[in-house]
Structure formats: C-alpha cells, structure tokens
Amino acid sequence: MGNWTTLETDVLVVGGGVAGTMAAIPALEAGLKVVICEKGKVLDHCGSVGCGVDHYLTVMDTGPEWDTPEFLIKHVPELTDGIVDMAVASRVIHEMPRIFRKIESFGVDFKDRKTGTYYRLRSFGLPGTYHINFDGTDFKKHLGERVRKGKATVLMRTMVVQLLTQDNRAYGAFAFDFRTGEWYAIRAKAVVLAAGDVNRISRNASGLAFDSWHFPYNTGDAQAMGYRAGAALANMESVEATLTPKGFSTQGLNALVSLGAYFVNKSGERFMFRYDTKGENARRAVLADAVINEYLLGNGPIYLDCRHLPQEMLDRMERTLQVDRYTLPAFYQQKGVNFREELVEISISELSIRRSGVYFRGSGLAVDTNGETSVAGLFAAGDCATVSGGIAGAAVLGHIAGEGVVRRVRGTVGLLPEIDAKAVESVRARAKNHLERREGIGWKQFEDETRRTVTDHVGVRRTDKGLRLALQTLQALAKREPQLKADDLHGLMRVHESVNIRLNAEIMASASLARKETRTGSAHWRLDYPKTDDEHWRKFVIVERGKDGPAVRTLSTDRPLSDAFARDAAVA
Amino acid sequence: MAEAKVHNPIEINPETCVKCNLCDWICPGDLIYKEEDNRETLPEIVYPDECWYCGLCQSICPTNAINIVFPGQMVHNQTNVVDLLGKVVE
Secondary structure (H helix, E strand, C coil): CCCEEEEEEEEEEECCCHHHHHHHHHHHHCCCCEEEECCCCCHHHCCCCCCCCCEEECCCCCCCHHHCHHHHHHHHHHHCCCCCCHHHHHHHHHHHHHHHHHHHHCCCCCCCCCCCCCCEECCCCCCCCCEEECCCCCHHHHHHHHHHHCCCEEECCEEEEEEEEECCEEEEEEEEECCCCCEEEEEEEEEEECCCCECCCCCCCCCCCCCCCCCCCCECHHHHHHHHCCCCEECCCCCECCEEECCCCCCCHHHHHHCCCEEECCCCCECHHHCCCCHHHCCHHHHHHHHHHHHHCCCCCEEEECCCCCHHHHHHHHHHHHHHCCCHHHHHHHHCCCCCCCCEEEEECCCEECCCCCCCCCCEECCCCCCECCCECEEECHHHECCCCHHHHHHHHHHHHHHHHHHHHHCCCCCCCCCCHHHHHHHHHHHHHHHHCCCCEEHHHHHHHHHHHHHHHHCCCECHHHHHHHHHHHHHHHCCHHHEECCCHHHHHHHHHHHHHHHHHHHHHHHHHHCCCCECHHHECECCCCCCCHHHHCEEEEEEEECCEEEEEEEECCCCHHHHCCCCCCCC | CCCCCCCCCEEECCCCCCCCCHHHHHCCCCCEECCCCCCCCCCEECCHHHCCCCCHHHHHCCCCCEEECCCHHHHCCCCCHHHHHCCCCC
C-alpha cells in the first residue's frame, strides 16, 4: 500500500493546468507555501493545452469601444442565453487586460511572427475581434516555468482523491502517487480545485474512450470531490459537443471555420445561414447544433469545405493545423485526405461537461467573485468552475482565485484541524480493496456502462422518461463501485476517475431532469419541453449532495450564485 | 466475445531510439513506461488503449524514433453519426 507522508502548506492546488498554475502564481508572489498535485508528469506540458493552443480570448483596452470590458460585459447575457453569474463574469472580463499583460510578461508571444502585430479574429459569435490567433505551442511552458521559479512543491503523477473539510471549511486533501504508491495527507489553509472539465462521459464516432476532443484525463475529479465535500454546483445540465473530422475527436476544426471554411451537407448546400445570421461565425453551440439537426434531418454526411479559400489562407491553415493538435496533419495524411482540395467529412464529438459551447457560463463548482466555492477555503477555477472561457477564462479566474487564496490564508488564524485518522484508514482500505480484488468489475466496463447510458438518455435528446431511466441505471452502477478492481496503481487512478465520471453523469442527469425547458439548443435539449421558457427558467439549476443523492434547487439569474451559499459571512 | 487485439498507437523504432526517457516523462496519460537510468531498455507502451493521440511523445523525441499510427476505426470510420445522438423514449 505504500507509505504515508504528511505535508503542511498554505495552499494546495489540485491540477497543474492553466487555471492551477495561474492560481499558484499570486500565492507564490505573496510568499505563501504552495503544493500542486498533478496527474501528468511535467508542469510545462500538462493540462488540456499542454500540447499547445492557437487562440486566446481577451479584451485589450486598445481604444475602440468594442475593446473595453464594459462593451463585452454588456453582451454577456445574450452570449449565455441569460444563464450566467454576471457578478463573476464581470470581474473576469474586467481583469482580462491586466492578466493578458501579465502573461505576456512571462514571455508568451501573442504576436503574429510574420507581421509583429496581434492577429485578432472575430469568432464564436463574440461582438468583436477578441480572439488572438497565435502560435501558442509554448504557452503552457512559460506558465510552468514561472511556477517552478516561484519554488512551489510539485507532486507529479499524483491524484487527489478526497478533500478534507470540517464545519464547511476545507483544510486539505488526500492524494496518492500512482507511480510509487506513496500516499499524502496534505493540510492546507486553502485549496484550489483546478482539475478541468468532465470527459469520457459519452460515446463518439471511433468508439475509443480516450479519443476525445477535450483532454481525456480530465474526468471531473474536482466537481466530484467538491460535491462530496458539500460544495454547490451549477449549470451541470448543459453539455458541450464540437465538430470534428470524422473518426478523430480532435480540436482544430473551429480554427479553420474562423478562417473562412464552410460547412456543406450531402447535397452540397451551405446550410449554416439557415440557423444563424452569422453563418459559420455563429457561437460554437450553434454550429454543433446546426450540424446535429442536419444529421437528424437526414442531410448527412456533413462536410467541411475549404476549397474556395485563397492559397494564402490555405497556407496559413496548413501552418497552424498542428498547433491545437500536433497529430492532426498525420491523421489527414494517414486518412489520405487533402483539405485544400477535398471535402472533409465531419462528425459530432462525444460530450464534455464544461461550458456548453458558450463563453462565461461554466458548468461546475459555483464560485463567488473571488473564485471561492460554497465551502469556505475551497476555491475553483478553469473548466471546473461556473465561469469558464477557454484558456483565457482559466487564466483569469485562476489568477483571481490565487489572489482570493492569499486573502483567505492571511485571514486564517489558529490551528487547522488534525487529520482525521479514521478518514485515512477508510481511504487506505478502499484502495486496498480495489487493488487486491480478484473478482469484480473492471473500470473500462464500468465506464462503458456510464457512456452508454449518457449517450442514449442524457446526451443530446432528453426526455423525462429517458432521464429517469438513466438515473436508475447510474444509481445501480454506483452500488457496484466497491467491486471495481485495479490491476496496478495506474489502474487504481483510473478506478477513481471512473467513479468521478459516473458521479458527474448522475449530477448532470439530475440537473437536466429539473430544467423543464430547452436552452442553448442541444446543450440542453428536452424533447418534452422543446421551447426556451424565459418566464420560468431564467434560473440556475444548483445541485448539491443530498441525503439520498443529488439535491436540486434553483436560483434566479438576477442574483449571483454566491447568494445561495450557506457559507458563514463571518468567515468570509 | 474475445477482445480484439489492442492497437498500438505509439510505434517506437528500436534502431533509432536512444532510450532517454523523454516520452515516458512527457506522456500526459501515464501510458509509456521507461526504466530510468538504463540505456539498454526500450520504452514500453503499457496502456495503448488510453492514448489521446496528442503526439507529445513524438514531438519531444530527440531522434524522431516515434511514429503515431491511427487505427482503422479512426481513419476509415463507418459509424452512423445519428447513433451518437441518443435514443428517444417518450
């Protein structure tokens, strides 16, 4: 079972991606002790943009009205179909220029190498050219370097499996190194959850669980642990799918679309304008939605068409094709398709629980304007939090949470609770059970069952009956968790992930059942309530741990989510 | 039903591999295991079906000894997309 090590720190950060490193930076600058736990091996290349990224969304405050925080904030309600925490979203947008400059100061070059200027594009339905198209191959490396220079303790190949809380106050977590078997009990004055979105939760075209658009090693660990610790989650009913080259669930297609590629159906018809006046420049959710509808109308296969574009643009596309996913050129080559001259067949990806294709409305742990959840001392940022927006959203809310942590740590007086010996024993016994068990269920089979259920009944087309059926199946599956077997320490890590994925699916199904309307197209499409009902549903669906599973309540979107927090104002 | 042979997405050329550890070090999914401080042993792809096809191992390999190979179900995919869009129970 390996050894136990106890660590004392000011701040524990769960996840070393963009949000986690950006949260660590202000804490390190303030001279705090920081421990980061990360399932990957190298801070410079871990998280969902460890391989690189090609766009960054920001307001820059360069002069024109559209480039001011106020202008973008004004458009947030329409961008999110009215379901957004305006207090948190406004703070994030206000901080965008400052954090952008700070990241530049770390050495990230956002400028176009050829022209020496920012190449800013209008995409995803945003009301201005907020997206900087850039070569972000080394983006994450610069953040990683910054954290290493700040002398954080970084525990790699280490998974956090349980938070420690007392009286609705977080004071640390248990984690284990799945290479060495070393266990850690970490006591911290504040904990930042930054473990990303939820993937491996539904099926895709290839049928390969790890062939996912988003990072398949992000398995909703933060959402699941936060939920078990009593934190409130919101927007969990909203799912996100994207368009991918058929057979490879990769990002990279949207970049081509924002550079001028078209979608056409099997008749060669350019159909996007039937769905949105912005055509291919519509929000990502609208793009996915339109393609889903075309497939359901029998107009598939759907193709990506770049043939009309000038050579110069095709060259730019070819140059940047591998930035979002290094292997995309190899895929096209092995498939034998040349996107410059041929149509590329596209598919809908598997689902993620993330930010449902819109900016500033995340699905995950509800946070206040300091990034703190409903559990005191427990912060969240990035794709596991309720305000999310790609890497920029992760960077900005991450930094806000990092600054919130500094205030929280400085305000912490007295001793933290002792680590509960009974909890240690129970975590140890659970792990021993999975590792020593000969008979039982493998995590792959367990996960397949979750994916099948979600795809059939919780995914794109939802009904009351289907969702109830899914909840039954998912709850029955939970009862089999003690029978999960792990072949080795790596398998034990996957067992924990599978359990987290199932819990997220159950939370998603519960929230979807509650929202009796359709909103943002296929992000939450109820066949039995096909209309958007603004009169009754300008509300957040909040999910928390109840006595017998997920408990659901609602809150008007006129109010910030933190109004629903039971957190004692005196502690805050 | 017998399990089909697991496709290996990460082909390592034993002739050019310098057995340096970088692929193990960079893999975000903990798939590649290389015995440390042993310049005789090759890296092993222990969990091939958990590959994201990100190519980080290929991109970092100092001798270009790694080739990413996509399986048939990815390059010649025959799935009906409508099957991914749910079953309707009313």
